[in-house]
Amino acid sequence: MTVEVRPGLRQEVLDANLTIPQVGLATLTWGNVSGVDREAGVFVIKPSGVPYEDLTIDDLVTVRLSDGEVVGGHLRPSTDTETHRCLYLAFPSVGGVTHTHSTHAVAFAQARRDIPVLGTTHADTFNGPIPVTPDLTAEQCAKDYEYNTGRVIVDFLEEDDQRAVEVPAALVANHGPFTWGATARKSLEHAIICEAVADIALHTLSLGVTTPPPPHLLARHYTRKHGPDAYYGNP
Amino acid sequence: MTVEVRPGLRQEVLDANLTIPQVGLATLTWGNVSGVDREAGVFVIKPSGVPYEDLTIDDLVTVRLSDGEVVGGHLRPSTDTETHRCLYLAFPSVGGVTHTHSTHAVAFAQARRDIPVLGTTHADTFNGPIPVTPDLTAEQCAKDYEYNTGRVIVDFLEEDDQRAVEVPAALVANHGPFTWGATARKSLEHAIICEAVADIALHTLSLGVTTPPPPHLLARHYTRKHGPDAYYGNP
Amino acid sequence: MTVEVRPGLRQEVLDANLTIPQVGLATLTWGNVSGVDREAGVFVIKPSGVPYEDLTIDDLVTVRLSDGEVVGGHLRPSTDTETHRCLYLAFPSVGGVTHTHSTHAVAFAQARRDIPVLGTTHADTFNGPIPVTPDLTAEQCAKDYEYNTGRVIVDFLEEDDQRAVEVPAALVANHGPFTWGATARKSLEHAIICEAVADIALHTLSLGVTTPPPPHLLARHYTRKHGPDAYYGNP
Amino acid sequence: MTVEVRPGLRQEVLDANLTIPQVGLATLTWGNVSGVDREAGVFVIKPSGVPYEDLTIDDLVTVRLSDGEVVGGHLRPSTDTETHRCLYLAFPSVGGVTHTHSTHAVAFAQARRDIPVLGTTHADTFNGPIPVTPDLTAEQCAKDYEYNTGRVIVDFLEEDDQRAVEVPAALVANHGPFTWGATARKSLEHAIICEAVADIALHTLSLGVTTPPPPHLLARHYTRKHGPDAYYGNP
Known part of the structure; x- marks a missing residue:
């Protein structure tokens, strides 16, 4: 049985996945993007273990939101599929999810440090630090590990959709960015920006930071792009 | 109403904008270049939110110097347009302006440290450190924020055109290079060089610097490219 | 006399060698990959000193496992051929060997520090730190130097094939990764991942690491890709 | 008057110059390579201020060794021409010279630190540290500055051709690599390797180095590529 998804979704998910290696966020086959069709109750995701250069629209896999069953496609979905599903179920505002092992964001995840807000490049997109989650417990690793990887993000954000909107990224401890x-x-754009601000933050921290950025500057940048008074970046 | 600009200006502005991603200075749509036609009293600038790969000469926007009104083009001008306009009004020698969020220059802006003169690569172009501006005040952020972003540069240089000529770059604190x-x-070339010297400076500082470069060496490099005795780089 | 190898091996070795510069692991002609045919008792390896852009399948050299004699091809084999041969003789599970001078892995080799396990990116492939070998002695350098470069790896792993399977990489002290x-x-994939985890580890260490990753997380990642319960990455 | 040079020299010099941007050693028009024809008493060098993408074989300039006069070509030679000439006059073994502002080598020049020998990647090419020169004096900067930039290298090496052969690179203090x-x-290959070893050395030093590499390892690597017992890298 194959569930139909809304026109354009499969192409958008394919394009987003193919952009990952183009912008330098991937090593080998690492990284995956999915997009959801809430009306159909499914999401579309990259298959497991297919090199980006071989990936076609027919390889994408359709997965049911409610139980994770494959309902379209002839390949196995990405191993991270259950993490994506967990995020979709917890946050109604989420329409797409990206996971990478991009170098600088993973470095923060491995150092178990939030990516701090050091300037407007960060504040244009993220209304606060990009947090590192707590550890998964041994129990969470033993069973339903991939689903629990999403769970640790959801729990950390207290299942608060508004928090997920304001800072649309998290670093799973000793793992990497979602x-x-x-x-x-x-x-995907948030994955690109997360990596860029992590890179800049590493250099900034190596120079030493003694004064935090003024909050009114950060607030200005976030609100000019987000919320009712946004005026930035619209053609 | 459309104001005509001098032949070649629009192509030059397009080419400069398209070079930004080619030389690795941009993430997504970040970064913009403008060029002025002082006789016509206008400048030409990148539109807001258009990806570089889609940008054509017809997308460029013409803006009036005196009041910032759009007088040519069918798109909204870059959100940073008012910053460009402020710099043109303050410094008569300026014919073009570039803004990027290039990684290493932004790191200095976020650490609120000038890019120091550590060698001839810097002194070939900049006759002194590339300064970080003071903070914008809460008032400057609340109203006419983008114009005030230029204002803080102009005030820091005491509206001195000669200073703007000698060091054609500044880092807005916790923001980035103009x-x-x-x-x-x-x-644009100055944006490329600003990023290159920031990159080299970061590595130099990580090695430790105990002796400043001899002033006669720096002076020699600046004066062989600039001023009445220049002899460098002309075909 | 030319020894025939199994179909596909020469193409696989060529492709792997050509991938080295494409993924940024090589400077000039540095780096080489070989693949073994144990039934025929030979391995196929890159010739010495041929630029990657000129390398064709006919340039590959076939070498006898038992004594290192060239038994196919018209060029000299890579100078590192004896190191490859030593590894094949010691570890029956090894079907291919790669050597590079990739930047971040060599930095760890030169600092004589193991690449530590700092997260799941590492644990997905390597079930423990990537070790630095002890020094070669003056005697090992004086005679059969290249063979002894393999010997120092083999001795360090106590000629234990299982250890070679669990951590398929080593850094020869002050030299680089095999x-x-x-x-x-x-x-080759292990060379790419070794360089990626070295790069991320350098950034992680610069941020400071106070808490090691939980062992149950690392174990989960290694076992989901390796061993009887593996379920990751298969299409 | 135009002096003829030996067949192939102009093409070799063109190719070497065009490789500079391809391997990431250049920003804008920075960097230049020359090659000498000692029989004709001239060398061929890149013209001043021509972008690499426009450079053709007809743009190259021929300069007389004895007095620096242009004896072929319609453009001005590189501003660094006199530095090249000084090196050719001092060291009879030198057949080509390259100058770049490559990032990591310049960082060492600006920190006024030799690039230390930290492993075999360095020792394969350079039989010792790549030294930083002393400062040019105010007098050396005031007159014949570019020639004196070569002079400070030559003086540092005590005009010893054998030293120039063993370590074919120097960092001019607060300037960059020749x-x-x-x-x-x-x-050009030595410029590429100089930058690669500077990059690796920076990372190595950030990890900390407590034990120098064993001299017998370094000697082995240098002598297997250089001198009467060389056996490495010849096809």
């Missing part, structure tokens, strides 16, 4: 957004494309 | 030059192309 | 795997392609 | 070799192509 980002999300209103669409698959937006979740 | 560079300028006699033409749009020159302002 | 990696191996079930096939030439796998050995 | 490299040389038997041919233009070889001088």
